[in-house]
Amino acid sequence: MKEYVETNNIDLVATNFSLLEVLEDLHDLRNKGAHGEVITKDEYKIVSKYKNLGLFNGISIEKLRLKNGKISPTIDELMEYTDLS
Numbered sequence: 001m002k003e004y005v006e007t008n009n010i011d012l013v014a015t016n017f018s019l020l021e022v023l024e025d026l027h028d029l030r031n032k033g034a035h036g037e038v039i040t041k042d043e044y045k046i047v048s049k050y051k052n053l054g055l056f057n058g059i060s061i062e063k064l065r066l067k068n069g070k071i072s073p074t075i076d077e078l079m080e081y082t083d084l085s
Contacts, residue, residue, distance in 0.1 A: 002020060002023045002024065005019050005020050005023060007018055008080060010060065012058040012061075012062050013058075013061075013062065013065070014053075014054070014057065014061040015053065015054055015058035016053070016056065016060040017053060022050055024053060025046055025050070026046065026047070026050070028043075029043050029046065029047065030055060
């Protein structure tokens with residue numbers, strides 16, 4: 001997958017880090033997870049770092065962008081209806 005991402009210049013536009021960087025950092029963890037091995041605290045810190053930086057949100061946004069999707073109601077609509085603006 002790293003090769004495909006690099007060759008096709010695929011990135012997550014909603015994050016401030018590259019998808020290739022994430023794949024490189026998480027490669028060993030993915031292999032451990034696939035084999036049912038326990039991860040260390042340091043490895044967990046790597047996963048937590050990307051979670052806190054918005055990796056999963058970035059993936060969701062990119063998936064919606066690629067599918068020309070729209071989430072409804074939007075954040076603005078929710079704020080208007082709940083009077084949080």
